[in-house]
Amino acid sequence: MTVEPKFSATGQRSIGAEESPAVAPHAFAYSFRPIWDCKMNVILIYLCQPITGETEAAAYKFCSVKDNEEENALLDRRVLLHCAGHMQELHRNGQRLLLGVPLHFSTLAHSRTWNLFNDAFRGITQKVLRDMVFIVHDLGEVPDIRLVQELPKLAGSRHVLCTIERSKLNEVRSAGSIIHALGFELAENEPDEIKLNGQIKSMASSVIKTGYEPFLLAVANTSCALHAMAAGVRYLEGPVIHPMVADPHCAKTHKLEHLYPQHRAVSGK
Amino acid sequence: MSKGAKTVLIADDDDLILASCKFSLERKGYRVLLAAHGGEALAQIGLQPVDAVFLDILMPHQEGLETLIEMRRQFPDIPIFVMTGGWRGSGPDFLSIAQKFGASGIIRKPLTPAAMINLIEGLPQKGTGDSTTKSA
Numbered sequence: 001m002t003v004e005p006k007f008s009a010t011g012q013r014s015i016g017a018e019e020s021p022a023v024a025p026h027a028f029a030y031s032f033r034p035i036w037d038c039k040m041n042v043i044l045i046y047l048c049q050p051i052t053g054e055t056e057a058a059a060y061k062f063c064s065v066k067d068n069e070e071e072n073a074l075l076d077r078r079v080l081l082h083c084a085g086h087m088q089e090l091h092r093n094g095q096r097l098l099l100g101v102p103l104h105f106s107t108l109a110h111s112r113t114w115n116l117f118n119d120a121f122r123g124i125t126q127k128v129l130r131d132m133v134f135i136v137h138d139l140g141e142v143p144d145i146r147l148v149q150e151l152p153k154l155a156g157s158r159h160v161l162c163t164i165e166r167s168k169l170n171e172v173r174s175a176g177s178i179i180h181a182l183g184f185e186l187a188e189n190e191p192d193e194i195k196l197n198g199q200i201k202s203m204a205s206s207v208i209k210t211g212y213e214p215f216l217l218a219v220a221n222t223s224c225a226l227h228a229m230a231a232g233v234r235y236l237e238g239p240v241i242h243p244m245v246a247d248p249h250c251a252k253t254h255k256l257e258h259l260y261p262q263h264r265a266v267s268g269k
Numbered sequence: 270m271s272k273g274a275k276t277v278l279i280a281d282d283d284d285l286i287l288a289s290c291k292f293s294l295e296r297k298g299y300r301v302l303l304a305a306h307g308g309e310a311l312a313q314i315g316l317q318p319v320d321a322v323f324l325d326i327l328m329p330h331q332e333g334l335e336t337l338i339e340m341r342r343q344f345p346d347i348p349i350f351v352m353t354g355g356w357r358g359s360g361p362d363f364l365s366i367a368q369k370f371g372a373s374g375i376i377r378k379p380l381t382p383a384a385m386i387n388l389i390e391g392l393p394q395k396g397t398g399d400s401t402t403k404s405a
Contacts, residue, residue, distance in 0.1 A: 222332055222334065223330060223331060226327055226332050226363065230327055256363075257369060262338055263338050263370055
């Protein structure tokens with residue numbers, strides 16, 4: 001887990017807690033959630049996760065600051081700047097990977113919140129932005145046309161991933177070429193695994209049909225991971241896939257057998 | 270059922286597969302135990318001697334690969350045949366991983382009782398030390 005660094009993304013300004021007191025009176029810490037591309041057997045994207053001092057399980061969730069869109073936009077900005085700073089450090093050391101930046105849809109959707117975010121976003125260099133993947137969440141009942149309108153604001157980034165509501169699983173339609181992948185985040189305690197597996201299958205099928213890649217976040221057990229893989233889900237993230245990392249510094253090979261560390265203990269390999 | 274009948278444990282979340290395999294194997298004189306997921310299979314195998322296990326990979330609650338590792342740890346000598354119909358496209362092949370994890374043999378679904386019986390009949394008699402891996 002890392003504490004937010006003092007350096008800025010652009011080197012032109014320094015944005016710290018004192019500039020966004022509404023977001024965090026306490027110090028923020030960050031960790032990164034490795035996202036496994038199970039078709040390419042690689043972890044290339046690390047999703048930045050602001051840690052708010054809750055339990056580890058609660059950390060596997062997109063972070064929202066109350067129900068306040070402006071505060072969420074400020075949180076998004078802080079996470080963006082943290083990622084930009086980390087990316088600059090990686091580039092200085094000749095290291096390459098992709099950083100996932102979580103972003104509330106509301107930040108994109110209103111001029112007031114977008115201006116708060118864009119103030120930092122426009123200062124990110126093209127080189128840094130190219131290695132960023134935005135993961136847009138909290139879409140709610142947003143119609144597809146709004147995605148087509150708002151997501152191009154993130155042009156220049158490597159990819160945009162969008163989380164979708166499970167109630168909209170059968171309504172997935174094409175929402176623009178900027179989107180690379182669609183999926184959803186699992187709850188801490190999914191009550192009905194059989195029903196969940198059905199939802200994952202349905203989501204993957206709809207997303208693939210629409211021409212996107214399916215993803216699943218916060219996967220907590222191998223049963224769910226295997227069902228997702230069998231359904232065609234390409235990107236998987238969660239405690240059973242790979243633990244969070246404090247300081248990601250390179251892409252790494254990751255294979256199915258890595259989900260079973262106990263195998264090494266049994267086989268002695 | 271004969272006194273020396275072999276006991277076969279089948280773990281699969283598909284009721285129909287369980288019922289049809291049980292019917293076919295019992296007709297051939299085997300004693301058949303059933304489990305709906307890996308946790309149930311581990312509980313069954315801990316209660317009585319089992320001569321062979323057929324283990325599906327895609328099961329809820331506890332899937333087959335995790336179960337295979339645990340069975341191998343607890344019962345290293347029991348033949349375990351792993352089966353699945355899942356994912357034949359690009360990417361990791363569940364069955365090849367099962368072989369790495371110590372499966373005695375692998376079966377691609379659809380599963381036929383004849384294939385199961387071939388595998389069981391091909392098992393070495395207890396004490397011969399033969400441990401040939403077979404695939405259906």
